[in-house]
Amino acid sequence: MSQFTDIIEEKCPKCGRGKVFYKKGNPLLFQMPGMHDNCRVCGHKFEREPGYFFGSMYVSYALTVAEMIAVFLVAQFFIKSYIGMISLIAVFSVLLSTFNFRLSRMVWIYMFDGKKNRS
Ligand SMILES: [Zn+2]
Numbered sequence: 001m002s003q004f005t006d007i008i009e010e011k012c013p014k015c016g017r018g019k020v021f022y023k024k025g026n027p028l029l030f031q032m033p034g035m036h037d038n039c040r041v042c043g044h045k046f047e048r049e050p051g052y053f054f055g056s057m058y059v060s061y062a063l064t065v066a067e068m069i070a071v072f073l074v075a076q077f078f079i080k081s082y083i084g085m086i087s088l089i090a091v092f093s094v095l096l097s098t099f100n101f102r103l104s105r106m107v108w109i110y111m112f113d114g115k116k117n118r119s
Pocket residue numbers: 012013014015016017018039040041042043044
């Protein structure tokens with residue numbers, strides 16, 4: 001499979017079979033996604049060093065800004081008030097927070113630990 005589908009399906013960057021997350025998380029229940037320390041199939045360690053996922057915050061920031069712009073571009077045809085628009089964007093950013101958390105970590109893992117480094 002391509003790296004793109006492996007990122008979407010949250011598969012291990014080394015073997016492409018093991019799942020990276022064991023829990024998807026739910027922002028409405030204040031549950032964060034749960035991540036395995038090692039791949040259950042090949043044993044690959046996902047967090048290569050302490051603070052490895054610090055950089056994924058930049059990916060998350062870019063994702064969130066892109067989603068906010070997308071929500072704004074669609075909602076501007078329906079919502080005319082400033083407060084309404086800000087509220088809608090805030091609601092979407094909270095609802096998409098766990099999705100962004102997982103996707104940004106997957107993009108980060110594949111950027112520095114992807115299949116091209118497979119031995
Ligand atoms: Zn693996």
